[in-house]
Amino acid sequence: MILGSILSRFCAFFLLVLLVPVLIVLGLMCAISQGRPVMFRQFRAGKGMRPFRLLKFRSMRDDRDENGQLLPDEQRVTAIGTFLRRSRLDELPGLWNVVRGDMAFVGPRPLLPQTLEELGERGWARCAVKPGLTGWSQVNGNTLLTLDQKVALDLWYIENRSWLLDWKILLRTFLVVVGGEKVRTGAT
Template identity: 50%
Template sequence: MKRAFDILISLILLILLSPVFIYLFFKIRSNLGTPVLFRQKRPGLGGKSFEMVKFRTMKDVVDIYGNALPDSERLTSFGSKLRSTSLDELPELWNVLKGDMSLVGPRPLLVEYLPLYNEKQTRRHEVRPGITGWAQINGRNAISWEEKFDLDVWYVDNKSFWLDFKILLLTVKKVLIKDGITADGHVTTEPFKGTKND
């Protein structure tokens, strides 16, 4: 039922929001250049990697050694607006339609975090990652990594169609009030470095 719901809703949204996709494509191209889409390997169900797509929000700016500058120096005001409205996440509907992701589930994080998880935290990969999730409506980037992972595992243990429906409705509210977009002192959130004393 969950997969059928994901396919139906993602397909409907991709069709209905196609004018928004076209508008954002040209806006991003004029503000940030190409490529318009940001692609990155992320761990999905069972920790298996897939290519997640998002709208690009940062400039390609590097230092004299060719290393990317910090996010705070690459994120433009235009990119910040995309993130604050979560419009940069829209292409992930394609990942949902393909089956890489679900509408609701733990957010897909970086592949390099995989070796840093403890046994409990690894359980977040027992379900497909989501565009939104229980952690996103309960603090998003404004809470600690440990709190996020606890919320992710709680979702894995309590997932249901009605819980997903509730999360989707609360996500709309969170996006409208722009709550929990960033962590203190960071343009998004600080990198995960592993759980201490575990």
């Protein structure tokens, strides 16, 4: 198994313990700027479409219009939320999902079950592996890509995964955090 499941879970637990002070500071920043709850929890589809509860730091307020409808994301994202998203620090609580075995360090990012169902066979194929904290589409453009482009990159990863590719993705993730997102041509 890529980056061995037991080793991944142990490493994630070790990182969680090591990062407790950072998690506390980020949690306090979220609480002050957005209120409670600090964590965003949402059911996502894991390997084999098995649902699990994804954990992230919350990056948006629940602001609504006069009809009770949520305002568009860009109007609800806070300054701390923008920072958390850009730096990928909002994903740190996802280490708990790795500890639990719901996710891996590397794999396609977990999507909503309904999104995967709408993708049909490609959605099911995408769930052949555990979702990851980072993945091939995240280091090749992520938010700059369409859903179809991301799915194509994810399926390429699933067909070509190896421990070497996983390490390449982990290194590129660090570079994306430092240098920002860029679309990489010829990513597959």
